[in-house]
């Protein structure tokens with residue numbers, strides 16, 4: 001029987017220690033003696049794995065930034081994760097040094113599901129640049145202005161649905177934002193609450209939320225797990241990868257097939273797909289096929305990235321309105337003065353509705369829907385304020401820390417739209433609020449659409465409805481907890497939605513008949 005002698009054990013220990021020392025020296029040389037940004041002390045091998053909670057990690061980062069400073073670093077299995085906790089550092093790095101801070105991290109689950117076509121996950125490549133250019137062009141303010149009537153119609157349909165079935169708020173919001181993306185993107189009119197195209201993008205968004213962030217599933221930390229074969233069912237990621245790939249392909253291709261069919265049979269409705277496909281007609285093959293692929297990727301990403309974020313953010317508005325019912329009354333007085341209760345508000349009314357606008361701004365500050373944004377990655381080594389940030393580092397913006405800074409926003413955890421109102425009653429603009437849409441070359445291309453949609457839904461709702469607390473114990477803001485994973489949304493809550501009065505009810509019915 002082989003015996004491991006004391007000397008050979010010592011030999012192994014010496015070997016491991018020398019290897020570890022070699023790594024430390026190499027790391028020191030690589031960063032030219034400069035320190036990494038501060039953070040909790042890493043443990044051997046696992047680094048800071050135990051310092052990064054799976055839930056509500058933005059709260060822990062905010063806490064740590066108070067002692068360590070606004071740029072933090074963590075080390076997990078050899079990867080450096082940098083968390084930016086201030087607007088200044090986020091601007092300095094992601095915007096001013098955008099050439100080297102605009103990549104996305106390699107995420108094993110994303111690779112396995114072949115989701116690199118989704119613009120949000122695409123690496124900083126020529127293929128990303130092409131799709132991104134198309135999105136920026138298609139979602140610029142002038143185009144969004146042209147789609148205002150569509151936005152308003154969708155908001156009015158939402159009112160009708162809420163009147164008929166007020167208990168299904170979340171489903172109606174999802175339906176509204178999903179049907180808006182599909183109408184704008186492809187000229188597709190959704191068919192009822194269980195429309196297959198809305199469901200496909202909802203399923204994809206759900207799976208993305210559950211799996212696509214670094215650390216969200218074990219395979220993202222231990223990439224070798226992706227090779228475990230299917231005959232080890234408890235451990236293999238392959239069935240999940242296949243499912244993710246299939247629903248991804250459905251969102252990527254099905255709506256484009258629909259547009260092509262409607263072009264052929266002459267029933268195509270105005271849409272971003274139609275506009276862009278018409279442009280490609282001038283091209284020769286293979287350029288045309290490639291251009292069509294870019295359109296499919298860009299619009300599939302729009303559908304995916306725009307539906308859940310906007311719907312979830314709107315859900316937070318309803319929680320805020322429950323917590324401070326008097327805010328509804330103030331906003332309604334402002335709305336009534338503008339519309340005289342003779343019509344529904346429009347996006348053009350916005351400049352005369354500063355308080356309603358302030359409500360929208362405060363909701364997004366109070367409960368940012370993706371509190372850690374979408375991770376960026378560096379393509380070069382860099383030095384910031386004396387700290388070393390290596391090539392390949394994952395860089396995240398802690399939106400929560402920025403938008404809950406008690407100096408900028410006193411009592412940051414309270415929902416207070418008044419903070420955005422100047423003493424003369426006008427709206428106080430706040431450039432820091434764009435934080436919710438990210439920074440630099442990767443800033444959300446759908447921000448103008450999201451902003452207009454948010455406003456018109458809130459204004460339309462408040463002009464005809466009230467939301468009131470449902471039954472159950474009232475524990476203040478604790479009655480309405482939010483989820484703590486990548487996308488932070490209100491947990492299910494009880495409420496009652498009722499028309500403000502008989503006049504409001506008649507108005508909703510009359511408006512629906514006119515459509």
Ligand code: HEM
Nearest residue numbers: 119120302305306309310313374437438439442444446450
């Ligand atoms: C409340 C609504 C929304 C919020 C809070 C939001 C937030 C964000 C954030 C934080 C990012 C990452 C930015 C970065 O990496 O620095 C992002 C990216 C993106 N968003 Fe939005 N978004 C919203 C609505 C929309 C809408 C309506 C669309 C489409 C119409 C959209 C399309 C996208 C796309 C395609 C990306 C990926 C951009 C890239 O990687 O180049 N988003 N969004």
